[in-house]
Each structure stands twice: as structure tokens, then as C-alpha cells.
Amino acid sequence: MRRRVTLSGNKMTSREVLHTYLAKKLAFPAYYGKNLDALHDCLTERSDPLHITVTYSERLKENLGSYGDTLLQVLQDVAEENEQISLSVYAERRF
Numbered sequence: 001m002r003r004r005v006t007l008s009g010n011k012m013t014s015r016e017v018l019h020t021y022l023a024k025k026l027a028f029p030a031y032y033g034k035n036l037d038a039l040h041d042c043l044t045e046r047s048d049p050l051h052i053t054v055t056y057s058e059r060l061k062e063n064l065g066s067y068g069d070t071l072l073q074v075l076q077d078v079a080e081e082n083e084q085i086s087l088s089v090y091a092e093r094r095f
Contacts, residue, residue: 002049002086009060015067026052036074043078043085052079054089 005025012018019034028042043050052075054060061068072089079087 002051004051004053006053006055009054009056009058009063009068012060012068012071013063015064018064018067018071026050036070039071040074040078043075044082046082046084049084051086051088054087055093056091057089058091 007022007025011021016034019032019039022028022039023032023034026042032038032042054072054075057068057072060071064071075087075089079085
């Protein structure tokens with residue numbers, strides 16, 4: 001069964017908040033490095049099926065600027081590299 005995790009762009013208000021939120025929602029180990037390289041590594045190493053839904057992606061970009069764009073690109077790259085990970089992104093809420 002594929003685990004589903006929804007990440008809300010409304011809750012990602014700074015880089016620090018973003019990485020704490022991701023670590024909790026995605027159940028990362030304590031050694032998670034709290035940066036985009038570590039996010040990529042943790043997700044590409046996953047072997048369990050996972051679907052990530054990002055809602056309010058426009059708000060995420062407003063909050064974090066280019067870092068928000070880069071985060072979304074990292075998630076897209078992971079979904080392409082790891083067949084166990086799938087991704088949906090919605091500008092506002094999930095429909």
C-alpha cells in the first residue's frame with residue numbers, strides 16, 4: 001500500500017520551518033541534514049511506496065522565493081529517480 005503525505009505550502013514559512021516540517025511529515029531519521037541535498041538523499045534512498053502531494057505551492061513560493069522553486073524541483077527530480085515516489089503539486093488546495 002502506498003503511503004500518502006500531504007505537504008502544505010502554507011506551513012513552510014522559512015527554510016528552518018520547512019525542514020523541520022518535512023522531517024516530521026516524511027518521518028526522516030534524526031540525522032536528517034535539514035537542507036535540499038539531504039532531502040534528495042533521504043527520498044531517493046526510500047524503498048517504500050510514497051505519494052507526496054504539495055498543496056498551496058504558490059504560497060510556498062511566496063514564502064521562500066527561489067528556495068521554494070528549488071524545493072519543488074528536488075521533489076520532481078526524486079519522483080523521476082525513485083520509482084517508489086510519486087508527486088502531485090497543486091497551486092492552491094487539492095481538488
